[in-house]
Amino acid sequence: MIFQSTEHYIASPELALAVNAAVTLEKPLLIKGEPGTGKTRLAEELAASLGTELINWQIKSTSKAQQGLYEYDAVSRLRDGQLGSERVGDINNYIKPGKLWTAFTAAKRPVLLIDEIDKADIEFPNDLLHELDRMSFDVYETGQRITAIQRPIVVITSNNEKELPDAFLRRCFFHYIRFPDKDTLTQIVLAHYPTLQADLLTAALELFFDLRAVDALKKKPSTSELLDWLKLLVAEQISPAVLRDKQHQGGLMPLYGALLKNEQDLALLEKLAFMARRAGR
Numbered sequence: 441m442i443f444q445s446t447e448h449y450i451a452s453p454e455l456a457l458a459v460n461a462a463v464t465l466e467k468p469l470l471i472k473g474e475p476g477t478g479k480t481r482l483a484e485e486l487a488a489s490l491g492t493e494l495i496n497w498q499i500k501s502t503s504k505a506q507q508g509l510y511e512y513d514a515v516s517r518l519r520d521g522q523l524g525s526e527r528v529g530d531i532n533n534y535i536k537p538g539k540l541w542t543a544f545t546a547a548k549r550p551v552l553l554i555d556e557i558d559k560a561d562i563e564f565p566n567d568l569l570h571e572l573d574r575m576s577f578d579v580y581e582t583g584q585r586i587t588a589i590q591r592p593i594v595v596i597t598s599n600n601e602k603e604l605p606d607a608f609l610r611r612c613f614f615h616y617i618r619f620p621d622k623d624t625l626t627q628i629v630l631a632h633y634p635t636l637q638a639d640l641l642t643a644a645l646e647l648f649f650d651l652r653a654v655d656a657l658k659k660k661p662s663t664s665e666l667l668d669w670l671k672l673l674v675a676e677q678i679s680p681a682v683l684r685d686k687q688h689q690g691g692l693m694p695l696y697g698a699l700l701k702n703e704q705d706l707a708l709l710e711k712l713a714f715m716a717r718r719a720g721r
Contacts, residue, residue: 449478449485450620450627458615459486465613468554468572468594470604473617476662478628479597483553486595493550495592497539503560505567508540509577509586531581540571544588551593558598565608572611620663622649632667636674643683644670647693656708661699669698 443459445451451459459482462469471479487494497508513534520528527533537545543552557565571577575588596612598604620628622645629641648669652660661669672695673683682694692709693699700706 443486443489446485446489448631449481450624450631451482451485452617452620452624455482455615455617458613462613463593466591467613468596468611470596470598470609470612470614471617472598472600472614474619474660474662475599476664477617477619478663479617480553480555483551483555483595483597486593487551490549490551490593492548493546494553495539495543495546495550496553496555499554499556499559499564501559501561503564505564505571506538508538508554508568509571510538510541510579511536512581535579535581540577541586543592543594544575544586546589546592549590549592551595554594554596556599557596558601558604562602562605566605569608569611619652625663625666628663629667629670633670633674636670637680639680640673640678640683641670643680644673647683648699651693651699651709654708654712658704659701665699665701669695672698 442456443451443463444456458471459469471482473479483496484494513536517528517531517534539552539554543550554568572594575591576585578585625645626641629636629645644666648661648666651657672678676695678694696706696709700709
């Protein structure tokens with residue numbers, strides 16, 4: 441298999457190489473990068489290019505590794521026993537397969553996405569080591585052993601909010617998605633909006649990269665937010681001239697709410713715009 445850019449996803453040569461190397465080595469691919477750089481979309485496009493199922497395990501702060509294997513609903517079994525239900529005789533009625541179980545038993549080699557692993561506590565990655573190494577686990581309530589029919593393609597994403605254990609990192613093939621440069625970002629935008637006016641795109645990207653260059657921003661706008669902003673600019677028929685007009689809304693770009701996500705960054709930009717106006721007098 442050779443993964444490369446698709447119609448709707450632009451992969452850098454380094455990223456494509458990392459994907460292909462992880463698949464060849466049969467190691468989990470750990471993708472780090474700031475939010476909105478296309479980490480989750482990568483797994484979606486990889487599954488689509490292979491014509492296989494994407495199994496998405498969205499990690500939360502409360503997620504436990506055991507949930508990826510299976511969950512045993514002892515409470516429901518106890519209640520059914522009290523009610524005299526016939527279901528209580530078969531313990532399998534109370535075992536819910538998790539995402540790893542589903543991936544291990546898929547008929548065709550799937551893509552398993554473990555999304556935003558850094559949201560979970562520090563023990564979560566360590567608790568997965570054994571299962572990811574052996575590609576099997578035991579269901580203790582039934583004595584059953586679930587073994588992978590074939591090793592799934594595992595993609596793990598992280599927003600780099602916390603460090604992952606060394607033992608876990610050693611088992612992964614790592615790639616960091618750097619924020620795209622202007623040329624690459626232009627390709628990404630045109631993959632989504634192929635008919636976008638060239639002048640509008642040029643003016644929008646100039647403003648966008650100027651905004652990202654502000655060091656004190658608490659949250660820099662991401663690729664996904666740029667795409668949302670461009671969609672709004674087209675819908676509201678904002679012209680390139682308006683984007684270049686430094687006096688627009690006191691020096692703020694149109695529809696800035698698509699790019700700025702907190703009041704501190706908005707206040708900072710308003711202050712910078714005010715200072716720029718004073719300097720221009």
